Amino acid sequence: MDKLSEILQQKFGHTSFREGQKEIIEQVIAGKDVVAILPTGMGKSLLYQLPAYFMKGAVVIVSPLLSLMQDQVEQLKMFGEKRVVAINSFLTYEQKEMVMSNLAMYKFIFTSPEMLQNKRFNCALSSISIAYIVADEAHCISQWGYDFRPDYLRISNWLDAFPEANVLALTATATQKVVDDIKGTLHMSNPFEFIHSLDRPTIAYEVQKADSQKEKEAWIMGRITTTNGPGILYTQSRKKAEYYAYELEKKGVKVAFYHAKLEQEDRVLVQQQFQQGDLDWICATNAFGMGIHKDNIRQIIHDHIPTSIASYMQEVGRAARDGKQSIASLIYTNSDVEQAFYVAMKDFPDETDIHAAFQSEEYQILLPETTFRILSYWKEILSEQETIALFHDIKKRKWLEIQKLFTLFQSELCIREQILNTFDEQLTTKPKNCCFNCSLDLQQLLTKREYQNLENIELNWFNRINELLRP
């Protein structure tokens, strides 16, 4: 048995590697930069965990969510690794000081892109030896960096302080544009690239067009109340997620809603209940998904046009992790394109905002928080004209992407094939249940289910009490 397999068995209890894992791990150990695109459930964590045991120094893992960090810290501790810490706002000032003063003790250091801008933290990091740096869920660099969390783009400058460390970028879905963004931001020159096929033959694609919002709602309610989950209904707004959860609950469906405005404890609770099977459906915004461990999701429904093909695939990819047949359905109306564009654009500064922000600091403070944050970042590195040009470009790109997605859903060609082509991939074999435009046996795909309508039960009770009280 070679050394890698030995550690795999000793530390992680696996007897063999999955496709691509060994190759990637070898490249990381050899000191190469690596971009690895692997579907959810293909063992991405192992790719950064295992090489650490062959290299001197610590591993810094940049993660987008606090919950994801906690999750991974716990997972490593379960494997018996004690030298692991997450440095983020969950720690008090005193705890942070304590960890930073003893940073050399740790093998795995999890942190957020925001934290990488902390001077005290950087000072501590520069005093220890770093083997390699990991960008987990690296698509966030491209997806969030430009218009939401500019600290993702600041990783670029931060990396200059660690020229010796190689970088490993991990994600489940990335178009060529996203890969280019990742490589650029992480200063990767000639990295080893492992790109697993994005095609998931056990996910069938269904697209439905509705003439009105009412028709759309009726279709969604009908589908969820007559067929089996577990499933996720992705809505475009928090309000809609709550509305559907409320309506479905009345029909007897075990359901909860999930979005960014939920308290942290409620989020954890909903997530756990769904994972344990106590809930059949989650009505959620795009906040739901990263770090969800559930293998048997059978249905993903979208009630809108997503803002990018990559995020659509991320969301759809949460189904069928157990390899069993599942279905991804999307229902839209013509006006949904405009809605998607509005949502994608609403925090972007317009030309007047950019001009005013470059003229006066006070004006910038009047802007919405996200807009202010984005502008502050670009003001540091670009001129006013360059910033205007940049946002013009980003807006145009977003609009084209949404349009492309809309055209794709409207087209009569194979949906699977078109999606794969967007990711520069060719479809080699069509599964039996491919898509709405090829072949789709809905009766086979969707198991019938009857729910007990709680509205009727309440009504019956109301009638019975009335009868009893009648003089």
Add this chain to the structure above:
DNA sequence: GTGGAACACGACGACGTGTTCCACTGAGGTCGTT
């Protein structure tokens, strides 16, 4: 930009039609203060 609700209007009263207004609209982390 769209869609739905509310309102105005015509004309002997209810209701269809046109106009106006307003709601819709994601994602996370950190710091300092209460």
